[in-house]
Amino acid sequence: MNGPSTTQLLSKAVGASSELALASGGSSAVKLFLILTALSFGMALVLSVTSFTRIVIVLSFLRQALGTPQLPPNQVLIGLSLFLSLFIMAPTVRRVHEQAVQPLMDDKISMGEALQRAQGPLSDWMLKQTHEEELRLLFEVSAAPRPARGEAVPFTVLVPAFMVSELGTAFRMGLFIFVPMLLIDLLVAVILMSLGMMMVPPTMVALPLKLGVFLLAGGWHLVVSSLIRSF
Secondary structure, three states: OHHHHHHHHHHHHHHHHHHHHHHHHHHHHHHHHHHHHHHHOHHHHHHHHOOHHHHHHHHHHHHHHHOOOOOOOHHHHHHHHHHHHHHHHHHHHHHHHHHHHHHHHOOOOOHHHHHHHHHHHHHHHHHHHOOHHHHHHHHHHHOOOOOOOOOOOOHHHHHHHHHHHHHHHHHHHHHHHHHHHHHHHHHHHHHHHHOOOOOOOHHHHHHHHHHHHHHHOOHHHHHHHHHHHOO
């Protein structure tokens, strides 16, 4: 007798609490769900619409050019790239928060309107970094009409064009870093061959020379300042 009555009481209590939660905090639960969903796609967004891709590629080129493929570790490069991206994207993130996120959390706008408002600052920033030829290519391939002056570029065209532009810019910057280090490698190899030191690995001599030149030139300062100023 006590078992069924207790179960009925518990089910009624759970039902009442669920109705109360839906009545009072349903919108908050939906917002929390949407925020968690956005966070699950956070890394894809960071790679697609921020400066992270360019920074991490250039730093990877620097590591290979120095001849230290394991130093700095991947965790250090990714952490530095993330915080540099946060520094570079801070004005855009602030605009997205003021125009879209905060009004949505205050129940002043709908989710659809918040997404439209968030696209504006991101589109403005990405357009400044996107090459015209990449946009032209994507419009030609997709057979989509070019937007008139003042109209927004569709995200389906802007994002891939931006990513291709970022890859091209990052590889060009990586080439500028790689060439001086390659010249040091060639110079060391020629000197060792002329001295008849065929058994000495050139990398053993070139590595400290490259590190010394890089540090004396303020390499980290130059690389980071060039990355920030490139945006």
